[in-house]
Amino acid sequence: MAAKPDLKDSSTSHSMLDGMKAGDSGQWDRFALLFTPLIYQWCRRAGVEHQDAADVTQEVFRAVAKNLGDFRRSREEDSFHGWLWGITRFKILDHFRAAAKRPIATGGSSALVEWNRLAENVPEVLESKQAKHDIRTIYRQAVELLNTEFEPSTWQAFIKVAVDGRLPKDVADELDMTIGAIYNAKYKILRRLRSEFQEFF
Structure with a gap:
């Protein structure tokens, strides 16, 4: 019996990003599998509570879907990873700002101070050491896909x-x-x- 051929030879397949830009729902599903763990890690690392991190992650995906056509690598140092972090950081800050506006009864003035402190400590850029770790996370997820x-x-x-x-x-x-x-x-x-x-x- 002949061996089953390997699927999706790279000479004919398109990149995931091309598929996403073309509206391929299958590639969007694969993108979610690839990046959900990383975005969730970013949220938790920034101080977002476990029960809220999934919601922030969904907001990130909505923003990516809306703005993907704007992603460009204009400079050598530009990366999708950095672009995605920028969106995630913005959504994390949105989360903290919204939390700070909730009724005081949910934690009093001390809660407000804590939300503001967390927002102020979300880094603008990823440290190079952390970025390398994140790339390895993406790589492992890609291999599994x-x-x-x-x-x-x-x-x-x-x-x-x-x-x-x-x-x-x-x-x-x-x-x-x-x-x-x-x-x-x-x-x-x-x-x-x-x-x-x-x-x-």
């Missing part, structure tokens, strides 16, 4: 070599594959990652 698109042996080879850092020869022996097949598996999946997600890294 591709899991079902490849044969199990191809996927296992990629994870063991590219993610776990094991030697191709050892992985080839373990999976009963040739070393050439191991390198090919790594190449095919990395090519898919670049094809669909490169604009996000």
Whole structure:
């Protein structure tokens, strides 16, 4: 029986961002899976309570849908990651401002002081160290999104070599594959990652 072919060869697939701009609902769903964990982390890191972080995240997605056509990489240092953080920061500040206007009975003047303090401490930009951690978070999510698109042996080879850092020869022996097949598996999946997600890294 012939082996099942891998899906979505990168030579024909479009990037997720292209699909989103074209109104592809499937790509919007994948975008939500890719970025929800990161946006939620940003909200919690800024001091947004657990029960409110999901609501702020939804507000971020609405803003992205409305403004995606405005995203441009005019300068080398511009990134989607930075653009998304800017939107998220704005929505976090909106959340704190709205909380500060709620009836005093929900916490008195001390609550108002706390909301204002949290708003004042939301950074304008991400620190480079934190940005690198966030990129790794996005990368891990992107890898997981591709899991079902490849044969199990191809996927296992990629994870063991590219993610776990094991030697191709050892992985080839373990999976009963040739070393050439191991390198090919790594190449095919990395090519898919670049094809669909490169604009996000």
